[in-house]
Structure formats: C-alpha cells, structure tokens
Amino acid sequence: MADGDDTPGNRDTRVMVRTITDLARLAGVSAGTVSRALSGNSLVNPRTREKIVGLAREHGFRPNQMASGLRRQKTGVIGVVIPLGHDTRQQISDSFFMTLLGHLADELTREGYDLMLRRVVPEQDADWLDRFIGSGMIDGVIVIGQSDQFERIEEVAEGYRPLVVWGNRQEGQRHCVVGTDNRLGGRLAAERLVAAGARQIAFLGDTGPIEFAARFAGAQDVATRMGLPPVLALRTHLSPDRASEEIARHLAAQGPALDGIFAATDTLAALCLTELRALGMAVPDDVTLLGFDDLPIARQTVPPLTTVRQDIAAGARGLVDLLLRRLGGEATESLVLPPELVVRETA
CATH class of the missing domain: 3.40.50.2300 (Response regulator)
Structure with missing residues (x-):
C-alpha cells in the first residue's frame, strides 16, 4: 500500500476526535469556528469550512452529534457545573454555592429531573464543558458562574442550545444568563x-x-x-x-x-x-x-x-425555567434580576 493511503483500514487512529474542541485543535481553528462550519454558517470561509467538514468526516465526527444524541434519548438528568478558573482552591461548601444548589435541587426535583454536579478546574481540563455535554448522561447544563471562562462558554453556546449560566450579562453575548445586575x-x-x-x-x-x-x-x-x-x-x-x-x-x-x-x-x-x-x-x-x-x-x-x-431563589427558578424552555426548542433571552440594599448595622 502506498504512503498516504487514506482508506479506512489504514487511517491514522492515533488522533481521537470526540468533541468540537478536539476537532478545532486538529483543524487549527477555534471551537466556535468549527461549530459555525458544521452548522453551515456562511460567515466561515468556504475553504476553512471544507477543511473542517472533511476532517469531521475522516474522523467520524458528526455535526451536532452531542446535541442530537440528547434529543434522541432523554436521561432525566440536568448537569450543574461549577468552573473554578479564577480561584482553584474555592470550595463547593461556600455558602453561596450551597444556597443556590439547594434552590436548584428543589426546582429540578419539582420538574421531575435529577441533578448531576461537577466541580471543575479549567486549567486542568480545557475541554470541561464539551466533555460534560458529550457524556450522554445529561439533558442540559446549568453553569454556576462564568469565572474566567466567558469565551469558552460563548463558543459552546453557539452550537449547544440547552445551556443556561448563572452570571453577569454583557451586551452582545451569545450564552443565556440568569443573574443580578x-x-x-x-x-x-x-x-x-x-x-x-x-x-x-x-x-x-x-x-x-x-x-x-x-x-x-x-x-x-x-x-x-x-x-x-x-x-x-x-x-x-x-x-x-x-x-x-x-x-x-x-x-x-x-x-x-x-x-x-x-x-x-x-x-x-x-x-x-x-x-x-x-x-x-x-x-x-x-x-x-x-x-x-x-x-x-x-x-x-x-x-x-x-x-x-441577590434573589437567589428567584434566580434558581429562572435558571430551570429558561433551561426547560430551551430544551423545548424555544429561543430565550437572559434574565437580569434587580439587586436590593438590605440595611442592618455594619453600614
């Protein structure tokens, strides 16, 4: 067999392509570009799109395979992930996390869903969000806190709809947020x-x-x-x-x-x-x-x-409501909650 033969039996299988991030790394572009190319977005240069589609075909990566898998088979589980990019030693036992998680568990249980929780340190796992989404174990994802992962969340949100984030809304962002002003x-x-x-x-x-x-x-x-x-x-x-x-x-x-x-x-x-x-x-x-x-x-x-x-209970209700609507195919806007000054004795 001549060198460079690309038949299936001789394909180089050392490069594993399981996520959009894997494919992006192989193509030398961003995950957002891969997402846009696979969805046929005309903003992607035609040559770049052909290259990405060719690599996806070569490595058996189907466009939107993660999302389509979730549509075919529901798990009844919502993933909740806490990315700790800015403070890797922060603990989930932090009072804010525990308060919000408690309200989320109540809301998800009321809607008939279980909750799967992950704490991730992005510097140790660059594909933390793609990997969670592609696990096949969850129907959708709630991210608690943008940390220093804004761009990573933006890239994934472009190709994955059932994703809602607790955080701060910025003008023009793509991912759907619930949070306080x-x-x-x-x-x-x-x-x-x-x-x-x-x-x-x-x-x-x-x-x-x-x-x-x-x-x-x-x-x-x-x-x-x-x-x-x-x-x-x-x-x-x-x-x-x-x-x-x-x-x-x-x-x-x-x-x-x-x-x-x-x-x-x-x-x-x-x-x-x-x-x-x-x-x-x-x-x-x-x-x-x-x-x-x-x-x-x-x-x-x-x-x-x-x-x-911050009205954390209302925030939890908003996160679950928007996620379920997005699971149903609805396009949703972010929800920005008003803050309230509570005067006690220290000021």
Missing part, C-alpha cells in the same frame, strides 16, 4: 457606605471574575460621581484557607485611612469582621462594612451585616 448592586453598596460617612472605600475581593468586576465598577462609578478617591482594589481569594490571612494583610497595610469596605461576598465580609475585631477596630464606628448576596450568615454576624441582596 451586579454593577447596579455595586452602586447601591458604595452609595450606602458614603451615606454612612465613608470617604475612602476599598473593594475586598478579586476584580477579575466578571460578576465581581461589575460590582467593583459600580462602586467606582459612585466614587467618581461624588469626587471621592478611587476605590481601592484589595485582591482577596475566596478560599477560606487564604482569605483571612490576605484580609489581615490588607487591613494592616491600609491603616486608619480606610473607612469603608465593600466586600465582594457576605462570606468575605464576615471574615473581614473577625479581622477588624482582632485589630481593635469597631464596626461601624471606625470603619463601615458592606457585603453582597444576603446569605443567612449576613443576619448572624455581630453586628448584623448590611449587604446587597
């Missing part, structure tokens, strides 16, 4: 801190993840509008084994000039309360403090925590 929430937080007397506000958290970046931007909007110093970004991880130490360092470095703290989450705010107490700083007399989420812990701290409320 985080920028407005950030404005509400900063306005309350200023009204309570704060002049130098710090944001406690990581401004990289999309939701947190929007909260920080909202607080900065207020500082700029009121002619106050820029909001300080005090980068803090969400994993409890690191957060307390980082908060203590931030507080020691900033000193008494810092008179208002906006924590990205209630959990960080509660940890901050402990560290402030250890430094002998009184809340709200020496420094005002405000969280985000309105988790049960916000009512249990001493003093009780002023916070920005």
Whole structure:
C-alpha cells in the first residue's frame, strides 16, 4: 500500500476526535469556528469550512452529534457545573454555592429531573464543558458562574442550545444568563457606605471574575460621581484557607485611612469582621462594612451585616425555567434580576 493511503483500514487512529474542541485543535481553528462550519454558517470561509467538514468526516465526527444524541434519548438528568478558573482552591461548601444548589435541587426535583454536579478546574481540563455535554448522561447544563471562562462558554453556546449560566450579562453575548445586575448592586453598596460617612472605600475581593468586576465598577462609578478617591482594589481569594490571612494583610497595610469596605461576598465580609475585631477596630464606628448576596450568615454576624441582596431563589427558578424552555426548542433571552440594599448595622 502506498504512503498516504487514506482508506479506512489504514487511517491514522492515533488522533481521537470526540468533541468540537478536539476537532478545532486538529483543524487549527477555534471551537466556535468549527461549530459555525458544521452548522453551515456562511460567515466561515468556504475553504476553512471544507477543511473542517472533511476532517469531521475522516474522523467520524458528526455535526451536532452531542446535541442530537440528547434529543434522541432523554436521561432525566440536568448537569450543574461549577468552573473554578479564577480561584482553584474555592470550595463547593461556600455558602453561596450551597444556597443556590439547594434552590436548584428543589426546582429540578419539582420538574421531575435529577441533578448531576461537577466541580471543575479549567486549567486542568480545557475541554470541561464539551466533555460534560458529550457524556450522554445529561439533558442540559446549568453553569454556576462564568469565572474566567466567558469565551469558552460563548463558543459552546453557539452550537449547544440547552445551556443556561448563572452570571453577569454583557451586551452582545451569545450564552443565556440568569443573574443580578451586579454593577447596579455595586452602586447601591458604595452609595450606602458614603451615606454612612465613608470617604475612602476599598473593594475586598478579586476584580477579575466578571460578576465581581461589575460590582467593583459600580462602586467606582459612585466614587467618581461624588469626587471621592478611587476605590481601592484589595485582591482577596475566596478560599477560606487564604482569605483571612490576605484580609489581615490588607487591613494592616491600609491603616486608619480606610473607612469603608465593600466586600465582594457576605462570606468575605464576615471574615473581614473577625479581622477588624482582632485589630481593635469597631464596626461601624471606625470603619463601615458592606457585603453582597444576603446569605443567612449576613443576619448572624455581630453586628448584623448590611449587604446587597441577590434573589437567589428567584434566580434558581429562572435558571430551570429558561433551561426547560430551551430544551423545548424555544429561543430565550437572559434574565437580569434587580439587586436590593438590605440595611442592618455594619453600614
């Protein structure tokens, strides 16, 4: 047999093509381009489309094979995945995750579905979403948090309809999102801190993840509008084994000039309360403090925590409702929930 023979019996089987990402890597293009090419999108260059279709045929990869498999056979299971790209040591036992997961389990059970949960670290598994979708074990996917995986989610959403994400909506995005208006929430937080007397506000958290970046931007909007110093970004991880130490360092470095703290989450705010107490700083007399989420812990701290409320129960209902509608073939818009300021005693 001559070299280069491409008959089935002599095909090079060392390259396994199970997902769109595998095919994209082989073709030297993005997963989004592969998705568009296989769906016949005219925006893809004809030569590129021919190359991709040829590779798909050669390796036995059928266009939309994952989605069509799900349509043929229902599993009665919805996949829920938490990507931890920005903080790989964060735990699912985080109060926010547990609260949202509890509401999701209730809603899915009410609709007759079981829930399959995955925690993934994208740097260890670049194909985390394709692999989950292509497993054949689920009918649709809910992603909790965009983390630093916005582009990955966008690429998959273009070729896979039953996908809904808890996160922050951005103009022009393709994936369907349910979440709070985080920028407005950030404005509400900063306005309350200023009204309570704060002049130098710090944001406690990581401004990289999309939701947190929007909260920080909202607080900065207020500082700029009121002619106050820029909001300080005090980068803090969400994993409890690191957060307390980082908060203590931030507080020691900033000193008494810092008179208002906006924590990205209630959990960080509660940890901050402990560290402030250890430094002998009184809340709200020496420094005002405000969280985000309105988790049960916000009512249990001493003093009780002023916070920005996300309606997590309504969010869970929205995630399930939109996913089921998308499973039925309906095109859906994102759902943006209004935040609510909850005033207690820390600000």
